Amino acid sequence: MGKHFKKAAALLAACLSASMLLAACSSGGGPTSSAGGSSTGGGTGSTTSTPAASGEKISLKVTTVNFGESPEGTKIQDAWMAMMKDKLGRDVEIKYEFINSGDYKEKLQVINAGGDLPDVLTYFGVPKADVDKYGAMGLYINVADYLDKAPNYKAALEKDPNAKTSIYTPSGELYGFFNLSYVPSGSAHGAASTMMAVKNRVLKENNLSIPTTLDEMYEVAKALKEAGVSNYPIIQHEEWQNPEDVVFRAYHTSANNSLGKFWNGEAYAYGPITEDYKLALQYLNKLYTEGLISPDYFTHTVDNGNAAIADGSACIIPSSWEGYPAQWSVQYPEDEWVAVPNPTSDKYADSPWQFENEFHSEWEFNPGYSMIVSAQSKCIDDAVALLDLQYDPDVIELLNWGIEGETFQITDGKKEFLLGGTENRDAAKGYGLPLSGDCRAGIFPQPQDMELWRIGSASDSPIFYNGELLNEKLVGFSSRVISPENTVPSDSAPKISLTSEENEEYSNIMTPVETYAKEQKVKFIKGERSFDEWDQYIEEINKMGDIQAALKILNDKVPA
Numbered sequence: 001m002g003k004h005f006k007k008a009a010a011l012l013a014a015c016l017s018a019s020m021l022l023a024a025c026s027s028g029g030g031p032t033s034s035a036g037g038s039s040t041g042g043g044t045g046s047t048t049s050t051p052a053a054s055g056e057k058i059s060l061k062v063t064t065v066n067f068g069e070s071p072e073g074t075k076i077q078d079a080w081m082a083m084m085k086d087k088l089g090r091d092v093e094i095k096y097e098f099i100n101s102g103d104y105k106e107k108l109q110v111i112n113a114g115g116d117l118p119d120v121l122t123y124f125g126v127p128k129a130d131v132d133k134y135g136a137m138g139l140y141i142n143v144a145d146y147l148d149k150a151p152n153y154k155a156a157l158e159k160d161p162n163a164k165t166s167i168y169t170p171s172g173e174l175y176g177f178f179n180l181s182y183v184p185s186g187s188a189h190g191a192a193s194t195m196m197a198v199k200n201r202v203l204k205e206n207n208l209s210i211p212t213t214l215d216e217m218y219e220v221a222k223a224l225k226e227a228g229v230s231n232y233p234i235i236q237h238e239e240w241q242n243p244e245d246v247v248f249r250a251y252h253t254s255a256n257n258s259l260g261k262f263w264n265g266e267a268y269a270y271g272p273i274t275e276d277y278k279l280a281l282q283y284l285n286k287l288y289t290e291g292l293i294s295p296d297y298f299t300h301t302v303d304n305g306n307a308a309i310a311d312g313s314a315c316i317i318p319s320s321w322e323g324y325p326a327q328w329s330v331q332y333p334e335d336e337w338v339a340v341p342n343p344t345s346d347k348y349a350d351s352p353w354q355f356e357n358e359f360h361s362e363w364e365f366n367p368g369y370s371m372i373v374s375a376q377s378k379c380i381d382d383a384v385a386l387l388d389l390q391y392d393p394d395v396i397e398l399l400n401w402g403i404e405g406e407t408f409q410i411t412d413g414k415k416e417f418l419l420g421g422t423e424n425r426d427a428a429k430g431y432g433l434p435l436s437g438d439c440r441a442g443i444f445p446q447p448q449d450m451e452l453w454r455i456g457s458a459s460d461s462p463i464f465y466n467g468e469l470l471n472e473k474l475v476g477f478s479s480r481v482i483s484p485e486n487t488v489p490s491d492s493a494p495k496i497s498l499t500s501e502e503n504e505e506y507s508n509i510m511t512p513v514e515t516y517a518k519e520q521k522v523k524f525i526k527g528e529r530s531f532d533e534w535d536q537y538i539e540e541i542n543k544m545g546d547i548q549a550a551l552k553i554l555n556d557k558v559p560a
Contacts, residue, residue: 057091058382061118062443063111064371066098068302069439074432076402076441083398087389101125102239102301112139117374119383122444123176125240128167128367129503135175136500140372141380144174149381150388156180156447159363165495167365176370177387179445182396183359191356191478194241196343197320197328200336200462202229210464214250214283214343217316221292224315233315234293237305243293243318244525247283249353249488250345251276261554263493268554270547272517278534279347281524289527298522318343321437322474326461338462338469341481353488355478359450369445391447399442400449402433417452496557506553509545516544 071077084092097118099107105125111117112134123131134140147154157163160180167178196217198210203220206227211217217234224233236243248254254262254271261268271277287293294300308314309328312335317324325339344352371390373383389395401408401415407428408417419427419435429436435453440446453475463470463477470477498506520537523529529537541547 057093058088058379058386059093059095060120060379060383060386061095061097062120062122063097063099063118064120064122065101065104065124065444067101067438067440067444069429069436070096070098071432071439071441072096074430074439074441076398076432079398079403080395080442083395084386084389087392087394088385092386115139115376117376119374119377119379120387120443121372121374123370123372124444128370129498129507131175131370131372132169132173132498132500133503133507135173135372136169138375140175141375141384142173142175143177143373143384144168144172146380146384149384150177152391153177153388156363156391157365160365161361162495163365165497167367167370168497170497170499176372177390179366179369180391180447181359181364181366181450182447183362183364183450191322191475193322194246194319194342195322195325196246196340197237197317197325198338198340198464199315200338201334202315204336210338210340210469211316212340212343212464213349214247214345217318217343218283218286218292221287221316222290225292230313230315232292232294232313234287235305235308235314235317236293236297236300237309237314237317237320237324238302239300241317241319241321243287243297244280244284244521246318246342247280248277250343250348251280251283252348252351252353253277253280261551263490265489265492267558268551270513270551272521273538273541273547276347278531279345281521282531283345284525285527285531288525295526322478323437323461325463326474329462336462338464339474340464341486350485352486354486355482356488356491357482366445371443371445387443390442395442396447396449399440399446400434400452402431407431407433415451494558496554498553498557502553502557506550509547509550511545513541513545513547513550516541 081092081094101124104122108121108123108126111121112130117139131140135142143150143153147157160166167176168174196211198220200210202224203210206223206229208220208223209216211220221233224230234243248271252264253269253274253276261270263269288295305314305317309332320339322339325337328335328337341354342352344354371387373380373387377383390399401417402419404410407419408415410416417435419431419433426436428434429439432439432441434440434446434448460471461474461477463472463474465477465481520529520541524531524537
């Protein structure tokens with residue numbers, strides 16, 4: 001990693017030197033004091049960005065995520081481009097590079113290491129620590145220096161009580177335009193965004209009950225395989241919905257997401273060295289070696305998953321977006337897909353990690369997704385102006401709800417989504433609306449109006465819970481059954497923020513540890529390494545880096 005840092009820094013220095021010799025696009029690219037400017041706004045009142053100087057068109061290169069369908073040519077994308085032109089007072093041209101969501105993390109690392117960035121770059125699938133790390137290296141602008149030119153963003157930042165700890169660095173830098181969730185008063189809710197999905201038809205045909213625990217899932221899958229129903233009854237549907245994560249959660253641990261760290265209710269811990277992690281691996285090894293899940297599920301993509309659902313070979317999906325069973329009940333009604341809250345383990349049956357409170361304030365920024373502006377861009381002010389507009393209420397409404405009278409209507413002051421719920425995802429996709437999950441107009445991550453997700457995706461869904469087969473709206477269901485006993489501890493994890501030096505120290509320790517943990521995880525699951533060697537593995541991984549020292553960096557930041 002040190003080589004990459006040196007290479008990136010060298011390239012950055014060369015690019016910055018060259019860019020100083022070039023004229024800016026049309027308005028200056030230098031930083032300005034964040035003390036200037038003004039913003040207004042309570043509720044969703046409009047705040048208008050000051051247009052860039054009139055003249056030649058704004059032309060930007062943007063690299064962002066493709067979730068399955070390009071938004072280009074959709075009605076909302078065209079309307080968004082027209083709105084950008086109108087609000088900026090200039091023609092706008094965007095040259096997109098779309099990268100598949102499954103490949104994005106790897107490609108993002110390559111882009112950063114090479115130092116040759118587009119004007120605007122989406123952050124997706126990578127910890128915020130990377131945003132701060134590369135920002136501190138000088139690859140990205142410090143947006144805090146441009147807030148007088150970003151009044152919409154500034155106004156939103158002031159409304160999130162946790163913004164200073166969640167998305168700023170400890171020393172006050174802000175290296176991105178972060179994902180915003182607007183949660184109107186009263187619509188905050190509990191969530192189970194990941195649920196198990198089971199095909200109830202084949203269960204009923206084979207006199208099997210809907211599984212709710214890991215042990216039951218194993219027994220049902222085994223019975224279906226022995227009955228010849230499917231070669232691999234358990235599947236991975238999407239590459240970002242890994243069955244492993246559900247198993248790790250059931251055992252109250254974590255794998256390699258967010259650098260393997262997780263809040264266990266008392267402190268930050270590292271999953272791959274815990275005894276619970278071993279139990280999870282032993283369970284996954286059982287599924288793998290008995291052929292209940294495809295031997296190449298590690299590389300399965302959403303295309304593979306959709307094919308398995310369409311051809312009928314999929315029977316159990318341990319990790320599935322909560323809205324899919326409702327969608328499949330329309331697409332494949334004869335299969336009778338049912339949503340089931342995350343399966344529990346026998347060890348933690350009385351305190352399952354199944355639900356979480358999705359939001360805690362009316363305006364909430366998510367540090368996991370952002371848009372950054374390259375410090376080497378010749379169009380910094382133009383990029384800032386464009387990204388700031390994404391927090392303009394008119395733009396938020398367009399990108400979320402679409403076109404009034406066509407995709408939504410307002411009755412007695414309340415919006416009603418006209419494309420139906422999750423069963424009409426194809427209609428939303430055709431417009432380029434995010435409710436489809438596959439197609440998102442504008443630049444991801446767009447601010448989200450969570451009232452839409454509460455109402456627009458409010459189709460009744462088949463849900464199995466506490467021995468009953470319900471037909472209920474998912475948001476209402478999860479809000480009704482959530483409790484302290486079934487809520488993940490991360491729901492109450494303290495907000496901490498590391499300095500660039502602390503991030504660097506943590507990364508230096510944990511990068512070799514993480515690499516080793518990922519390699520050994522696969523070996524244990526496949527049976528290429530015996531669990532008799534677990535103690536040896538623990539010795540080996542501790543030699544890769546001082547894990548306790550890394551955890552101390554995190555836990556020292558936890559408020560007393």
